[in-house]
Amino acid sequence: MTLEPAEEVLRRAREILRVVAKVTGEADLAGHTLTRDLPSTEAGLRAAEQVVIRDLVAGGGTDPARLAALLTQLGGTLASVRDSRLAVRTAAMADLHHSLARLRATTSLQELAQRVPAELNRLGYRRALFSRLSGPAWSPRSAYTHDDPQLAEDLVRIGTAIPGQIGRELPETEVVRTRTPVLVDDAQHNPRVHHRLINLARTLDYVVAPLVTRGEVVGLVHADQHVEHDHVDEFDLRLLGLFAEGLGCVFERVVFAEQLRLMRERMREVDDLLDGYPVTPQPERSRPADPLEQYEGPFAELTRRELDVLRHLVLGESNSQIAAELFISPGTVKTHVKNVLRKLGAANRAEATARYHELMQRHR
Known part of the structure; x- marks a missing residue:
């Protein structure tokens, strides 16, 4: 069912209110004909409905058939006003959903x-x-x-x-x-x-x-x-x-x-500090010794963070994936990858991966 435009509903309501005010002689109803919004119009129609019912019950000089017809018109107009108000409220709920969706993008x-x-x-x-x-x-x-x-x-x-x-x-x-x-x-x-x-x-x-x-x-x-x-x-x-x-x-x-962003920034600062220190053996660790930390060749020149990047690189991960795993920026990962390739004398990621696996084979 297609709803009437709200302006048409308001126009029709004002017209019926004028007629009811004239037929019943109820001067107070005239003020409701000036309303321009649905809630006030609904209140005016309800008031008019009570006046018509009162006159019907009293049985005065007004034609009962005329009053009954007015009561029917008032009921129909009230239903239209309620439908319009419901449509406005339904639209408001949809707008609320979109509003919160926009705020989630902040x-x-x-x-x-x-x-x-x-x-x-x-x-x-x-x-x-x-x-x-x-x-x-x-x-x-x-x-x-x-x-x-x-x-x-x-x-x-x-x-x-x-x-x-x-x-x-x-x-x-x-x-x-x-x-x-x-x-x-x-x-x-x-x-x-x-x-x-x-x-x-x-x-x-x-x-x-x-x-x-x-x-x-x-x-x-x-x-x-x-x-x-x-x-x-x-x-x-x-x-x-x-x-x-x-x-x-x-x-x-x-x-x-915001907290996650601050944490990543702080970890990046720590990462920058660690980059200047060479990797040293950690004999007190309970885990098995890492061949990369024992090798004395080109791998020994890698910093701790570069070793971390290399381990993810050989798994075929992209810069973005490595950045997410290590809580650093993709730009920082790119710099570490360049340093790893340069220190290992590798032309590309595939060659660096091959040298990594060759080293692992030798230490088995």
Whole structure:
């Protein structure tokens, strides 16, 4: 079944609301004809439905057949509005999957922090904030504000100068305590929010969700002003909660990648230091003596790392495979291979491999 475009559903809903307001004389329904979003329109249709049912039961001067026809039209329009809202939410869940997939491509925590608010904008929020939690304090690291980049800079600047405090701002405190997202209504009149940020952005309502990694809350994600209706509701609460949950997995992945990269860099530094030292016998080792470490010919000129590279080279491994095995860069492997060939007087890998096997045969 093909769904009606949302704009057509809204137009039809406004029209039926005008008719119901005129037939029932209910002036309050006229205000609902000005709505431009699906949630408010659904609320208006429900209110109109109650008015029509009331008049039918009361049996006043209005033609019952006319009221029954209006009730049928209201029911059909309500169904269309619900279908449109469901389609919007289904699309939002698909967008969430794509958003997290894009974030998984980040290679550093700094890049991840900068991209989070922009991805929230792509999910449909005009304003978003990503904050780091350090002890009891939380402070913005990045922000996105639609059509107002200066506001985004000001939010980060002021939030950094005056960090939020767990225990002072109630919504964020509850998020950290329960590790669940919170929907904040009427933020302008809430005495327990970060008023410097709320007043600067003129925020009416917002959702805040926790970034949890290894069981600890390490950050917060804020979002408000959904593009469909200028505010946030229970669905946004669930959506942002799912986003933050997925973000926690992405965060752990990036942390692990950075730690692995640092470990490889440190091993490369150690490798560079070891390259200048000749290989010496290790009699205290319990393993059988390695012929390469006992031979006094060209093999004795190889450093410990060059011997390691040679052992992998004779297995037919590529530079990339050797690099992964030894936790060094392919460029470093290439340099070691050149040194091995030069010291052994071999023209290529095949010749170096042949000399290696010849040596092994002699020491059997």
